[in-house]
Amino acid sequence: MNIPQELKYTKDHEWVKIEGDTATIGVTDFAQGELGDIVYVEVETLDETLEKEEVFGTVEAVKTVSDLYMPVSGEIIEFNDSLEDEPEKVNNDPYGDGWMIKIKLSDPSEVEGLLSAEEYQEVVGA
Numbered sequence: 001m002n003i004p005q006e007l008k009y010t011k012d013h014e015w016v017k018i019e020g021d022t023a024t025i026g027v028t029d030f031a032q033g034e035l036g037d038i039v040y041v042e043v044e045t046l047d048e049t050l051e052k053e054e055v056f057g058t059v060e061a062v063k064t065v066s067d068l069y070m071p072v073s074g075e076i077i078e079f080n081d082s083l084e085d086e087p088e089k090v091n092n093d094p095y096g097d098g099w100m101i102k103i104k105l106s107d108p109s110e111v112e113g114l115l116s117a118e119e120y121q122e123v124v125g126a
Contacts, residue, residue: 001126002029004095008114010071011123015095018111023072026099027059027090030124035061038090041083043068043101049075052110056101059090072110074103 003009008016013031017024032038043057050056050070057068080099083089090098105111115123 003117005117009120012069014071016071021105024099024102032091032094037062038087041087043079046079073106078102
């Protein structure tokens with residue numbers, strides 16, 4: 001299982017990459033593996049400001065639909081449009097081409113509450 005050291009994580013299996021006041025967010029390798037083949041990613045919250053733990057979208061796999069939760073508060077400034085035609089990117093490259101949204105952080109201090117790679121490994125039993 002791939003858990004990059006430079007990223008932050010949530011117990012809900014989202015990963016966060018912080019670059020200045022912008023965060024890129026997606027689902028972890030563990031999450032995509034548990035969901036199975038992802039067939040659809042829906043994010044209808046573009047340009048909205050959401051609080052930490054609010055639902056920003058859903059991911060649909062062959063057998064289930066799962067909510068996607070904001071790991072930190074912020075305004076959703078970009079959606080990975082390529083996922084509309086190629087949702088399988090989430091399965092193939094969850095930390096690269098399979099990213100889902102970018103946000104402008106509302107409260108950068110919330111990043112401190114995210115899990116490190118080591119802490120996330122403990123959550124998933126890796």
